[in-house]
Amino acid sequence: xxxxxxxxxxxxxxxxxxxxxxxxxxxxxxxxxxxxxxxxxxxxxxxxxxxxxxxxxxxxxxxxxxxxxxxxxxxxxxxxxxxxxxxxxxxxxxxxxxxxxxxxxxxxxxxxxxxxxxxxxxxxxxxxxxxxxxxxxxxxxxxxxxxxxxxxxxxxxxxxxxxxxxxxxxxxxxxxxxxxxxxxxxxxxxxxxxxxxxxxxxxxxxxxxxxxxxxxxxxxxxxxxxxxxxxxxxxxxxxxxxxxxxxxxxxxxxxxxxxxxxxxxxxxxxxxxxxxxxxxxxxxxxxxxxxxxxxxxxxxxxxxxxxxxxxxxxxxxxxxxxxxxxxxxxxxxxxxxxxxxxxxxxxxxxxxxxxxxxxxxxxxxxxxxxxxxxxxxxxxxxxxxxxxxxxxxxxxxxxxxxxxxxxxxxxxxxxxxxxxxxxxxxxxxxxxxxxxxxxxxxxxxxxxxxxxxxxxxxxxxxxxxxxxxxxxxxxxxxxxxxxxxxxxxxxxxxxxxxxxxxxxxxxxxxxxxxxxxxxxxxxxxxxxxxxxxxxxxxxxxxxxxxx
Amino acid sequence: xxxxxxxxxxxxxxxxxxxxxxxxxxxxxxxxxxxxxxxxxxxxxxxxxxxxxxxxxxxxxxxxxxxxxxxxxxxxxxxxxxxxxxxxxxxxxxxxxxxxx
Numbered sequence: 001x002x003x004x005x006x007x008x009x010x011x012x013x014x015x016x017x018x019x020x021x022x023x024x025x026x027x028x029x030x031x032x033x034x035x036x037x038x039x040x041x042x043x044x045x046x047x048x049x050x051x052x053x054x055x056x057x058x059x060x061x062x063x064x065x066x067x068x069x070x071x072x073x074x075x076x077x078x079x080x081x082x083x084x085x086x087x088x089x090x091x092x093x094x095x096x097x098x099x100x101x102x103x104x105x106x107x108x109x110x111x112x113x114x115x116x117x118x119x120x121x122x123x124x125x126x127x128x129x130x131x132x133x134x135x136x137x138x139x140x141x142x143x144x145x146x147x148x149x150x151x152x153x154x155x156x157x158x159x160x161x162x163x164x165x166x167x168x169x170x171x172x173x174x175x176x177x178x179x180x181x182x183x184x185x186x187x188x189x190x191x192x193x194x195x196x197x198x199x200x201x202x203x204x205x206x207x208x209x210x211x212x213x214x215x216x217x218x219x220x221x222x223x224x225x226x227x228x229x230x231x232x233x234x235x236x237x238x239x240x241x242x243x244x245x246x247x248x249x250x251x252x253x254x255x256x257x258x259x260x261x262x263x264x265x266x267x268x269x270x271x272x273x274x275x276x277x278x279x280x281x282x283x284x285x286x287x288x289x290x291x292x293x294x295x296x297x298x299x300x301x302x303x304x305x306x307x308x309x310x311x312x313x314x315x316x317x318x319x320x321x322x323x324x325x326x327x328x329x330x331x332x333x334x335x336x337x338x339x340x341x342x343x344x345x346x347x348x349x350x351x352x353x354x355x356x357x358x359x360x361x362x363x364x365x366x367x368x369x370x371x372x373x374x375x376x377x378x379x380x381x382x383x384x385x386x387x388x389x390x391x392x393x394x395x396x397x398x399x400x401x402x403x404x405x406x407x408x409x410x411x412x413x414x415x416x417x418x419x420x421x422x423x424x425x426x427x428x429x430x431x432x433x434x435x436x437x438x439x440x441x442x443x444x445x446x447x448x449x450x451x452x453x454x455x456x457x458x459x460x461x462x463x464x465x466x467x468x469x470x471x472x473x474x475x476x477x478x479x480x481x482x483x484x485x486x487x488x489x490x491x492x493x494x495x496x497x498x499x500x501x502x503x504x505x506x507x508x509x510x511x512x513x514x515x516x517x518x519x520x521x522x523x524x525x526x527x528x529x530x531x532x533x534x535x536x537x538x539x540x541x542x543x544x545x546x547x
Numbered sequence: 548x549x550x551x552x553x554x555x556x557x558x559x560x561x562x563x564x565x566x567x568x569x570x571x572x573x574x575x576x577x578x579x580x581x582x583x584x585x586x587x588x589x590x591x592x593x594x595x596x597x598x599x600x601x602x603x604x605x606x607x608x609x610x611x612x613x614x615x616x617x618x619x620x621x622x623x624x625x626x627x628x629x630x631x632x633x634x635x636x637x638x639x640x641x642x643x644x645x646x647x648x
Contacts, residue, residue, distance in 0.1 A: 186615070214626045250634040301629060305637065315644055317637035 015418070015515040030115035031518055035122050036101035037416070042122075043097060044485065046088040046129065051478065053081035058440075058474040061467050066458035074457035075142035076158065082145030083163065087170050088129055090397055091259060094266035095177055096125070098408045099205050101416060103181055105509045105516060106199050108190025108525040113183040121176035128170030135159035135166060144455065146256070149237035149248040153229045164227040171220045174262075178212030181205050190508070192527035199507055199531050200289055204269025207293040211258045211265075211300070219255030222248065246311050253304035261300040263397060265293055267360070267404030268335055274357035274407050275339045277505035279346025280540055282532040284338045292331035299328040309380045318377050325375035332368050336361060347539045351503070352426030356407030359434045363399025367392060370445065385455075388448025391441045399437055406433070406484060413488065414498030418515045421491040425483065433480035439473025504541055506532050554611035564605050571598040 016033045019025075026034055056077045060068045069077060100118065104111050112118050135141060141158035143151055147167075152160050185206050189198070226248070228234045235241025237248045276283045283289055305313055305321030339361055348354065370392040374380050383389060406429075413421050443466040448454075452463055459467065501510040512521050574594050583590055604610040609620050 182619075210622075214622065218630060246637075247634070250637065251630075254630050254634075301626070302633060305633070312641075314637045314640040316640040317633075320633075320636060 013513060014517060015513060016518045017417070017515050019518050028119070030111070030119050032100050032104055032112050032115065032118055033416075033516065035118050036097050036099075038122055039092065039096040039100060039125070042126065042129070043089055043093060046084055047481070049133075050081055050084035050089060051481065053077050053084065054474065055478065057081060058471040060457050061459070062471040064459050064461045064464050064467075069457060071457055072142060075144075075455070076136075076140035078455060079141050079144050079158075080136055083132060083141070083167070085397075086145050086259075087167055088125075088132070090263045090401055091174060092125065092177070093263070093401060093405050094270060094408065095181070095205060095208060095262075096121075098270065098405075098412065099181065099266060100177070102412065102509055103184060103202060103205055104188070105512065105520050106202055106507060107185065107188060107193050108508050108521065108527065109184060109188035110519040110521075112180045113188055114180050117176050118180055121173045121180070124169060124176065125173035128166050128173060131162060131166035131169065135162040138162065146252060147223065147226060147248075148252075149226060149229075149245045150239075153226050153237050153248075161227045161230055164223040168220045168223050171216045171223075174212050175216050178209035178216075181209040182213065185209075190525050190527055193508075194527075196287060196290070197527055197530050198290075199269075200272035200283060200286070200293070201266075201269035203290040204265045204272070204293050207297040208262050208265045210294075211262050211297050215255040215258045215262075215301070218251060219259075222251040222255070225251075246308070246313060249308050249311055250304070253307045254301075257304040257307065258297075258300045260393075260396065261296055263401045264364075265296060267401040267408075268293065270404045270408035270411075271339060271357050271360050272335075273505075273507070274353045274411055275342050276532045276534075277411070277503050277507075278349045278351055278354035278357070279343045280349075280504075280534050280538040281342050281346040282530070282534055284341035284344075285334075286531065289335055289338050292334045295331040296328060299324065299331070303328055303375075306375045306380070309377050310384045315377075322375055322377050326372065329368065329372060336365055336368075349540050350427075351410075352421070352423060352430055353407040353411035355427055355430035355434075356403050356410065359430060360400060360403045360407065363395055363403060363434075363437065367395030367397075367399055370395065383448060385453055386448035387444040387452045387454055390454050391444035391448060394441045394444075399441070403433070403437075406430070409484070409488070411503070412509070413491070414502050415509055415514050415516070417492055417495075418498050418513075419491045419493075419495035420498050420502065421484075421495055422487050425487045429480050429483035429487075432476060432483065436473050436476030436478075436480050440470050440477050441473070443467070443470045443473075506534060554608055556605070556608065556611075560605055564601055567601050568598055571595075571601075 016031055026038065029035060029038075056069065057074070060066070060074055060077075066074070100112070135158075138159050139157075141156070141160055141163045143156050143158065143160060147160065147164065185198075185202060225234070225236045229236055229238055229241075229243070233241060235243045237243040237245050239245070272283050272289060303321055303325045305317055306325045309318050309322075339357075370388070374383060374389060374392055410421060410426055413419070447463055447466050447470075450463070452459055498514045500512065500514055502514075503510070508521075508525055508527070509516075511525065571594055575591060578587075578590050578594070603620060609617060612620075
């Protein structure tokens with residue numbers, strides 16, 4: 001038995017999991033760690049729901065004819081896939097699960113600043129889910145996840161108003177979480193934990209929280225206006241009443257483009273932690289990476305018009321949005337270069353989380369660079385609303401955020417539950433996900449470039465080979481995602497007991513027990529060194545690799 | 548003022564805020580019946596901004612908070628301004644393009 005795999009004690013120490021087993025101790029818990037676990041279970045359920053819709057979409061597109069689903073049903077299926085995945089998995093995924101669990105521990109605090117508000121955010125989230133699923137059961141919505149007017153406000157026969165209320169309510173869950181993180185990071189850092197000693201995961205969550213606080217109210221108001229126009233014919237977006245449909249897109253993308261960064265910034269924070277821990281090196285250019293998170297958060301607010309190049313938006317406005325879109329690539333590129341520089345001459349240890357982290361860098365880079373194609377006005381005229389766009393944002397969202405989510409979940413799994421997951425199974429699932437992902441979405445770049453529009457359930461026969469390849473890849477990807485959903489719960493009972501710090505990583509979360517006690521630390525930690533203070537030329541201990 | 552010691556505002560300040568809001572509302576009503584030409588909207592907006600400012604600064608106690616709180620409060624307005632400004636740069640430049648027939 002290695003030094004990193006502890007012998008189970010006869011009397012395990014009290015921790016946040018075994019402190020109380022009653023159901024009330026969970027549903028009324030204000031412990032940030034328990035709330036994170038509740039979020040994890042809920043979000044896992046939503047991945048299955050959203051994934052089921054994705055499977056239906058890919059099955060329909062396996063053949064050129066629209067034979068599996070009617071066109072109206074197909075519209076509802078891809079809308080529900082988008083709504084569920086964006087609002088109930090991609091946006092809350094990393095912050096609500098990993099952020100909730102780790103932000104207080106990483107800064108040496110007992111809990112978040114407002115524990116009751118944290119619990120409230122979970123239940124608000126749950127209400128949003130219930131309303132969305134009710135809307136689905138009552139006939140669904142067919143507007144696409146973007147709820148574009150005038151279709152959503154005037155023509156759609158679906159449950160738009162109910163879904164709008166659901167998204168509005170879910171937005172408040174995000175706002176409450178963001179508020180909690182901002183106040184916690186400002187006010188509750190342990191002695192010695194200065195801003196520039198904070199892990200980059202915390203910087204990423206801080207930047208994300210600012211975006212959440214500044215942008216989410218706008219989408220909430222926009223969605224309410226759609227519902228008001230639909231129900232009471234208040235003229236905001238409908239030209240008949242003096243409104244403008246393009247105004248909806250301005251207001252919607254003012255939130256929804258920064259929302260892309262709400263999804264990807266925390267994922268980037270996870271990657272910084274993984275790359276550093278498994279390269280045994282301080283993150284190259286730490287302050288620059290920290291500020292690049294803030295730069296992405298700020299610049300990301302001024303690029304929304306690149307979604308609207310073909311809507312009748314002024315060409316001059318388009319030029320401004322296009323130029324700023326190129327600028328936002330700079331801080332993203334800084335991160336990628338700095339991660340690679342961190343790995344350079346480091347002692348790279350290819351654990352499952354590191355496999356996911358390296359996959360992230362590749363997939364995010366492809367997703368980011370194809371964004372430059374789409375941010376270029378002339379090229380976007382050709383590619384707008386084609387599968388090129390679908391492939392681009394899946395490379396960023398799924399290849400980026402979801403890959404980082406899996407990496408982070410594996411990395412901190414021993415901390416969260418005190419058990420190791422089966423390492424080889426983890427590597428196999430990472431490989432299957434990487435191959436399956438590329439097989440699913442790379443053909444869509446080609447299909448999109450050839451002109452296949454998104455949101456149609458049939459297509460010309462000459463595109464079947466690429467579509468079939470994509471469907472086959474999606475099957476592989478589904479298997480890759482299901483594997484951790486089996487072996488991670490399995491490891492809770494059968495996994496090896498984890499020590500405090502199975503990876504030999506730096507950070508306050510690795511100095512407390514696995515799993516942590518209810519208040520995280522026995523006494524308030526005092527921080528005396530910078531983040532990732534690995535000695536020069538540090539190597540992973542051979543016995544650590546036994547895990 | 549530290550957040551641990553909340554500022555106690557005298558009642559007369561709240562009454563002053565109330566009076567300002569009533570006067571502001573009356574002014575809004577009064578200017579709505581006057582024609583200032585292109586100044587109609589700016590005048591109405593100016594009154595609304597004064598009213599909102601009084602509420603934020605005095606009623607919501609931002610005037611006695613730390614600079615950090617002030618910065619966050621201001622941030623919301625700056626971002627609202629960017630929403631308006633970047634949306635209007637579309638609306639105000641749509642006519643600039645030559646129309647080819």
